[in-house]
Amino acid sequence: MGAYVRPRELRAALEVLAGSDGQVIAGGTDIFPARAHAAAWGAPRDSDLLDVTAIEAMRGISREGFGWRIGAATSWAALRDTALPPGFDALREAARQVGGRQVQARATLGGNLCNASPAADGVPPLLVLDAEVELASLNGSRRLALGDFLLGNRRTARAKDELLVAIHVHEAMAQSPSVFLKLGSRAHLVISIVMVAANAAGRVAVGSCSEVARLLDGRGLSPIDDVRATADYRRLAAAELVARARERLAA
Ligand SMILES: Cc1cc2nc3c(=O)[nH]c(=O)nc-3n(C[C@H](O)[C@H](O)[C@H](O)COP(=O)(O)OP(=O)(O)OC[C@H]3O[C@@H](n4cnc5c(N)ncnc54)[C@H](O)[C@@H]3O)c2cc1C
Numbered sequence: 001m002g003a004y005v006r007p008r009e010l011r012a013a014l015e016v017l018a019g020s021d022g023q024v025i026a027g028g029t030d031i032f033p034a035r036a037h038a039a040a041w042g043a044p045r046d047s048d049l050l051d052v053t054a055i056e057a058m059r060g061i062s063r064e065g066f067g068w069r070i071g072a073a074t075s076w077a078a079l080r081d082t083a084l085p086p087g088f089d090a091l092r093e094a095a096r097q098v099g100g101r102q103v104q105a106r107a108t109l110g111g112n113l114c115n116a117s118p119a120a121d122g123v124p125p126l127l128v129l130d131a132e133v134e135l136a137s138l139n140g141s142r143r144l145a146l147g148d149f150l151l152g153n154r155r156t157a158r159a160k161d162e163l164l165v166a167i168h169v170h171e172a173m174a175q176s177p178s179v180f181l182k183l184g185s186r187a188h189l190v191i192s193i194v195m196v197a198a199n200a201a202g203r204v205a206v207g208s209c210s211e212v213a214r215l216l217d218g219r220g221l222s223p224i225d226d227v228r229a230t231a232d233y234r235r236l237a238a239a240e241l242v243a244r245a246r247e248r249l250a251a
Contacts, residue, residue, distance in 0.1 A: 006051040010165065013055055014138050018161045022048025026073050027106035029099070030115040058110070058165055067171045072110025072133075072164040080104060087169070090125035090178035090197040097121060097182050100189050110164045113149070116156050116212070118224070123150065123213040124197035124205035125180055129173045135162040143168065153211045176201040179248045181241045185228070193229045194237045198245040206242070209234050216242070 002022065007013045017024070025031050035043075052058055058073040061082050068088075070079070079088075080095035098104055098112070098121050112122040113133065123146070132143045135158060146167075149157050158164060178199035184190030192208040207213030209223040223234035 002046040002048040004049045004051065006054050008054045008056065010055050010057045010136065010163070013050060013052060013163060014136060014161070016050050017163065018138050020048050020050070022050050024114070024163065025049045025051050026053055026108040026111040027075065027103075029103050029107040030111055030117075052110075052163060053108070058163070064168075068169045068174050070109060070167045070169070072113075072166055073108050074110075076104040076107050076109065076112075077101075079109060085174040086177040087129055087174040087199060088125075088178070090128060090180035090199070091122065093180040094121040094125050094182070094195075094197075097180075097188075109167060113146070113167070114156060114158060114164050116150055116152070116154050118153055118211055118213070119192045119195075119208045120213070121180075121182065121192060121195055121207070124195055124207040125178065126167065126169075127205035127213060127215050128178055128197045128199045128203045129169045130203070131173075132168045133164055134166045134168060135159075136165045137162045141165065147215070150212045173199075173201070177249065179245050181245050181248075183237050183241060191228065194223075194234055194241055196238065196241040196245050198242070198249060200249050204242055204245065206238050209238055 005016055053073050059071040060074060061070050076095040076098045079092055109122050112120045126146050131146045133146055133149045134141055134143050151157055176199045180197045182195040183193050194209055195207045198204040204216045205213055206221060209221055221235060221238055223231040225231045
């Protein structure tokens with residue numbers, strides 16, 4: 001069994017991270033199923049765990065300067081239950097649809113982004129919000145656009161000694177009404193086949209159709225084929241969801 005640490009201070013967590021080969025853990029809802037799966041194929045299950053959920057600087061949603069700051073360890077339940085400006089409606093709708101209530105209570109927005117699944121429901125709403133992520137290490141912190149943070153399926157720009165600390169959204173984006181629509185094989189507790197977020201400023205993002213969710217920018221979609229749906233089905237479903245999202249915003 002590896003070590004388990006749960007510091008309260010960001011600095012202490014960064015020191016642990018700099019000196020270890022362990023794994024960062026927040027809600028554990030992606031890590032534990034993945035570790036169990038890997039263990040079933042013979043991988044060791046005993047790497048050290050650095051739990052970031054007690055770090056005050058990584059929790060909660062607050063106003064800052066000309067925008068909003070969401071701590072990376074903020075749970076989906078907190079997002080779901082917090083009154084926020086209309087630009088966050090898409091993100092809060094995604095929060096209501098991630099897993100079930102138990103998953104929403106444990107799982108975090110930061111975990112969703114760092115896990116970097118093509119089907120991560122948090123990504124399209126944050127792309128539409130033009131969100132930036134803040135990464136910190138012992139050498140300092142940096143901010144980059146979410147689109148530059150997500151590099152591919154399960155790949156991000158996070159260096160090994162960095163923690164995702166917060167997500168930042170500019171006030172102008174926070175005020176633009178937004179919607180989120182998700183298509184799965186059933187209504188609840190399901191991984192997306194296609195999801196779409198859109199806002200009144202005309203930004204539209206589609207997820208689950210490519211390695212990384214992306215903003216529609218005039219280029220056509222070239223969706224993936226996988227166990228959940230064919231590329232053709234995804235193309236039709238995405239077009240339908242985009243049309244519905246625009247109708248809702250117009251209404
Ligand atoms: C039953 C079930 C249903 C689910 N349904 C959905 C769904 O509908 N939609 C969806 O998008 N996802 C779904 N998920 C996946 C998962 O719940 C989400 O992706 C969740 O947001 C992950 O957050 P977490 O805090 O649990 O991440 P964790 O499992 O703790 O971590 C995930 C990854 O991120 C890294 N990490 C976490 N936080 C940080 C940080 N602050 N800095 C650096 N690295 C970090 C970890 O090292 C790990 O690699 C589901 C999972 C389960 C088990």
